[in-house]
Amino acid sequence: MRIVPNVRFSILVTTFAEASEQPADVEESAVGADAAAEREAPSTCASAQPLPVRSFCRAFPWHLVLDAELRLTQLGSGFARLLAPLRPLADPPPPLADLFSVRRPRGLPLRFRDLAARANSTFVLQLLKPDSTGDEVLAEGLELKGQMVPCPESGSLLFVGSPDLDGLEGLTSHGLFISDIPLHDATRDVILVGEQARAQDGLRRRMDKLKGRIEEANRAVDAERQKNVSLLHLIFPPHIARRLWLGKTIEATTHDNVTMLFSDIVGFTSICSNATAMMVISMLESLYSQFDVFCGQLDVYKVETIGDAYCVAGGLHKQSSTHAQQIAWMALLMIETCAAHRTHDGQPIRMRVGLHTGPALAGVVGRVMPRYCLFGHHVTMANKFESSSEPLRVNASPTTYQWLSQTEGFQFEARPRECLPRGFPDDVEGTAHFVLGYCHPSLPADRPLVEHIDTAQRELLGR
Template identity: 40%
Template sequence: GSATVSILNGSYLKPNTPKNTGRQKAASLDKTRQADGDSAEDMNPQPVTLTSDQLCTTFPYHLIFDRKLRLRQFGRTMARLSPVPLYTGLLVTSVFHVLFPRISFTVENILQFTNSIYILGVGPSPSGKQNGGAAESGLSLKGQMIWFAESEMMLFIGSPRLQSLTEMKRMNIYMSDIPLYDVTREMVLLYQQRNAEIDITKKLDETTAELKRTSRELALEKQLTDRLLYQMLPAKVADQLKLGMKVEAEKFDQVTVLFSDIVEFTSIAAACSPLDVVNMLNNLYHKFDVQTNEHGVYKVETIGDAYMVVSGVPEVTTTHAQNVADFALTMTRLARSVLTPDSGKPIKIRVGVHTGPVVAGVVGVKMPRYCLFGDTVNTASRMESHGVPARIHVSLSCFK
């Protein structure tokens, strides 16, 4: 038969007395063992006993109390962590309260739920009731209630409910306070590892979001940079430079070059403030720049009041002369809409146009510029300087 063991101050109850049938079977078994050479001590082993100190050390989170809920024994770690000093005879409900199941802390209620997992809160009940009322924010124990009817003692054996090292630090619990056989160690470490993985994932998400934001900003800055680059250089040349390619100088057999300047610009600049002159030029050149795309011409540069465009470079076209001629007519019309700061009269410009061969290429490294070279450029400049105000001076080659 099985022996019922009651743990209290190192004492044990004797095994239950078996029935006659059990005695006969035991006697028959004893004779068999004696025949096999077993000693009487081997056939009747004495129960293994533990002292109270050994029990308190082996199960550091156990409690033993009687039917009147008076404390009889407790684990060493339990005594250290309790906010109230523990001693034999202390009323258990003055220190511990049942969080789960939702019952009053009495032996009768516990006996009705002996197969349940019990969670005990350590410390005064937050709601002043024995069942805890609300969730426990301090130390709590999870374990099992075992009733020993012979001695009328209730044994609670459990372990602290912990999830992280932060909780252990807050409750002043060390890893050495948790027995090696208790899975709480693995749970805490697993929870800590999970938190670390969550933190890493969160940081990765934040880094990813930051990279996406930076990528969008870089894309916007790239668009602005490309737009500025395409304003300084032809699109074909700018794309080659972006790819790190060397832009070789090219010769173009037939292009049309235009020069223009403001009539009596020196007198206007002398009579006005520098700021007024700049605003006047900016207003005039802005109107010209908008029309360059409309007429398919490329703005080469502006020097003071001189404005230079070309068609047929770097994209070859057979309508280069017509493109420049149309643009020249538009220029003279737009110039009349801009007034001089000194007199308030419309601006007059001279325009010179010539057609011929040129050599074009990128000059400079720090501030590269797309420049044109050849007699065609010089001739177009001379056509402008010898022209008539508010008129377009066209060379014979351009006219043909």
């Protein structure tokens, strides 16, 4: 196969700049009448088949041919498209140094014999902007990587290469397109694979960010869920809170033995009439906050607070054989705490407490603001024992007294049978008692009440 050489450099430049729409007669004038005659009769010899320059330039768009003086005598279609707007191509052809600089091999003199001697080396040419062009040129700085092929038949050098690019950004920044890279050129695959890798890395980074946001949102949801669970445990017994959280139906439950505590502040109406609302709230907050601490220490269930009324139950949120003792200790601590608190005018807070033990019905009432309520005759009786108590005293019913008398250390004061509230069952023997205090047998009597109670808890409850 032989390549038909060009006749004049200016004709080739016109061919490259005007693409492939030139008439056939122009090409035939360039290649000569003999070549046209040969095309009319197909040859059976490979060496006799001519390859038109235009076809060669399209097949190798990034090639150039240098003569012995290193002048550009032939350009590929890719070079022609980039260099045509620069208007440097004329007859005689421009030298290589006017349009390109040799970046690699470094320090190589621009002489024909030196370039030909490095035929086995990789060349990198960089496109320059001619001095005659003042406008910005996108192709300026474009590097092309390839090799020099000596052509001894014509005494020239053939440079065959491709743009040295690392991605689509470098391609478009020089005014090129992916279609400018031949299909057989590995540069196309390098660019596409690189872009695919960048896209995958970008997708991976976005997925990592999204994963981080989801994990952060899950942690926030878990924190809010834990807050809700903690809030439910503050309002309801643990087993009730768990069922409410799971959305299960809560059925009313009967408890055979529950010790109830009711308390109120004597003269609370008079205190409110002589104080502002903030004073009353501050007083109750200071007092009831301490009561709440006692509930946690003694493991009893705070039912509710309504105004100055404070209601506590033992044996309700969990089964216990010492529910009466725990409630009695709670009552004694409440009375002792009142001595350390004062009203807005400096008067001591006088509280009365009533205790009663008996069966009760418990269940959740309401949906918007559900409450865990206690019902039954014995709940009413516990409230009446509080009403029939005296300031700074704990009034225990006969049933509660029976439970407390089983534990050594409680101090009682019996009350007449007539002190029992109206409606108390006549078939229940015994009478009401004031619980005066508690002293653990192993501790001196002058020790603080909280130490006696802690010692008793460790023995009775195994804490």
